[in-house]
Amino acid sequence: MATVAAGPRLVANPIGWLKHERRWALVFSYFALFVFMIFFLGPPYYMLVTSLKTNQEIANLATNPWIIADGITFEHYWKLFAETGFLTFFKNTVIVTLAVVAITMVVSILAAYALARLKFWGAGILALGIFLTYLVPETLLFIPLFKFIGWLGLLNNYVSLIVVYPTISIPFCTWIMIGYFSSIPRELDDAALIDGCNHWQMLWLVFIPVALPGIIAATIFAFTVSWAGFIYPLAFLYSQDQQVLTVGTVTSLIRGDVFHWGGLMAGALLAAAPPVLVYAFLMDYYIAGLTSGATKG
Secondary structure, rough: OOOOOOOOOOOOHHHHHHHHHHHHHHHHHHHHHHHHHHHHHHHHHHHHHOOOOOHHHHHHOOOOOOOOOOOOOOOHHHHHHHHHOOOHHHHHHHHHHHHHHHHHHHHHHHHHHHHHOOOOHHHHHHHHEEEEEEEOOOHHHHHHHHHHHHOOOOOOOOOOHHHHHHHHHHHHHHHHHHHHHHHHOOHHHHHHHOOOOOHHHHHHHHHHOOOHHOOOHHHHHHHHHHHHHHHHHHHHHHHHHOOOOOHHHHHHHHEEOOEEEHHHHHHHHHHHHHHHHHHHHHHHHHHHHHHOOOOOO
């Protein structure tokens, strides 16, 4: 007896099946988001709770570390401002960050424009070489840079960070801006040239406004590098009046084998607040700047 091959199985209610699949996809997405939120918000929450505890409660290992049992105290924040050089660390960090961001953006915008729009021999190789310098780890560079900073007479001076940090931020920011400038249509160049613009006017009046998301993304990266750097301040700075937040807060609140955990957590929270605010308000521009340069034309 001949058998007839079964055809493709048809879904009786495709709309209901799609709703069912979408429901499970949403459940899985929300579950993954919840796990992600717990994993990344757990440490900041623990820091906040610890900074509001008394020293006695922090030292008592029998208490729950995730809740405040003996009442909230702001003693650690008061001592941080009154008994440490936290405000000096903050001022030094702001000066270093603003200077590094300004230097980085001026150099990277000019370099990226030249490499992306002024086609000359070796531009592609030079652009690749600039990016490869970013891949060299800081742990291999801080010893020769220490010798160089000593030769300049800038040891124990936060100006040394203004000299050193651009070596990290400029290569990557230049690479970001090269991709973004390359994605801008060539017709804009032709239109600007017809209107009588020179290259400086084209850069200032055409490319910078169009490439603003990419510039913001590069600025945020330069800000993060200079604000959160740790190895170079640890190697180059050793007096309290020259320290920045990342190293000064730690060295002033760890004395011998005594860790002032409440003050450390309070200082870490306050030091992390400016980058968090920057990313919170500029995240859309940051994502747009990183992704727009990925396509060309």
